[in-house]
Amino acid sequence: MSDEVKASYVWALESFLAPMDGVKPKSGIIDRDNVIRNAIRYVLPFSKHRLCSWHILQNAMINVHIEGFHKDFFKIMLVRGPPENFEKRWDDLLKQVRENKWVKKIYDRKEMWAEAYMMENFFAGCISNQRCKSMNSVIRLSVKSGLTLIKLVEKLDSKLAHIRHRGHEAEVSTVTAKSTRVINLTVLAKHAELIYTRGAYEFFYKELHLESAYVVNDIDDDGGSIYRYQVNHHMYPNSSSIVKYNNIKVSYNCSCKLFERS
Incomplete structure (x- = not known):
């Protein structure tokens, strides 16, 4: 951009939406640049915005000078499961720092970078807005200085x-x-083959193959349309997920949130 002002970024974002028939992305990764962030919030107010992990880690290195902190901080950033898992690990991390203003400030924005608070949002596995390494490597083979x-x-x-x-x-x-x-495909696998691309189906089949490692137990139902099931991996009996099935809407919801994230 020749002039990095909000109006220019608003124009760029609206131009991006034009060939998409106005369909706005549900999620996006942003950095700490206030001008860009304000433009994104103006054009895409209902999209879920995630702070770029690379920029956060760079700021952590600048503001916190404690050996081992940055490695532990990055691990906590990727902690999955309910927010309680993150909070417990965060409390342990705070034992390494005392009264650090940056740590307090970044914690206040945890909903924008902690994986545990984004389990219901789809980011295609991305946590950073840095240029795609795989695409760079492909282009580098063809383009020389x-x-x-x-x-x-x-x-x-x-x-x-x-x-x-x-x-x-x-x-x-x-x-x-x-x-x-x-x-010897199951009914589910046969249906998946009809609707998925070949690459997506192979990924799905690998997940389906792991089905036998899980144990499913009925928990209860509300006497109406909602049924709940407890799902445990046989190797980790103390770590379970809850699956809710709505027999009216014919919909499923799992506490692991992998349906939403994957």
């Missing part, structure tokens, strides 16, 4: 065309080919 601007654009166009071609191949494979796992 010293190229003219014209050659650079030609190289990038060629690489993007190759990436799109692979995407088209995946679409054709999904429509025309059957999974090698089609033998």
Whole structure:
């Protein structure tokens, strides 16, 4: 941006939404830049905003000079489960610091960076808005220093065309080919094969294969439409999730929130 003011970022965001028919993203990763953040809040007020983990860790290194703190802080940032899990680990972390203003300030914004407070939000596995390392590595193989601007654009166009071609191949494979796992599939697996892309189905099948490791017990029902079940991994009997089934809406909800996050 030639002028980094709110109006310019608002224009950029609205231009981004135009080819998407005005459909706004449900979530986004932002940094601490007040101008950008205010523009995002103006254009995308109902999206869930997550602070970039990379920027938070950089600020932690600047403001906290205690050996081992940053490693422990990053682990706590990724703690899953109910917020109580995060709070317990955070209390233990505070024993390393005493009256640090930055630590207190970042804790007040925990809902914007702690994984435990974002279990119901989808971020496609991303916690940082830094440039994608995998995409950088792909482009780096084709682009060398010293190229003219014209050659650079030609190289990038060629690489993007190759990436799109692979995407088209995946679409054709999904429509025309059957999974090698089609033998002895359950009704659920057969249905998944019909609606998922080939890559998504292979991911789903791996998860489905783990089903036998879990034990399901009835807990209770409300006498109406809601039924509750307790699900335990047989290796971790003391760590359980609660699944709620609504037989009117035919919907499921699990306390692990993996349906929402994955």
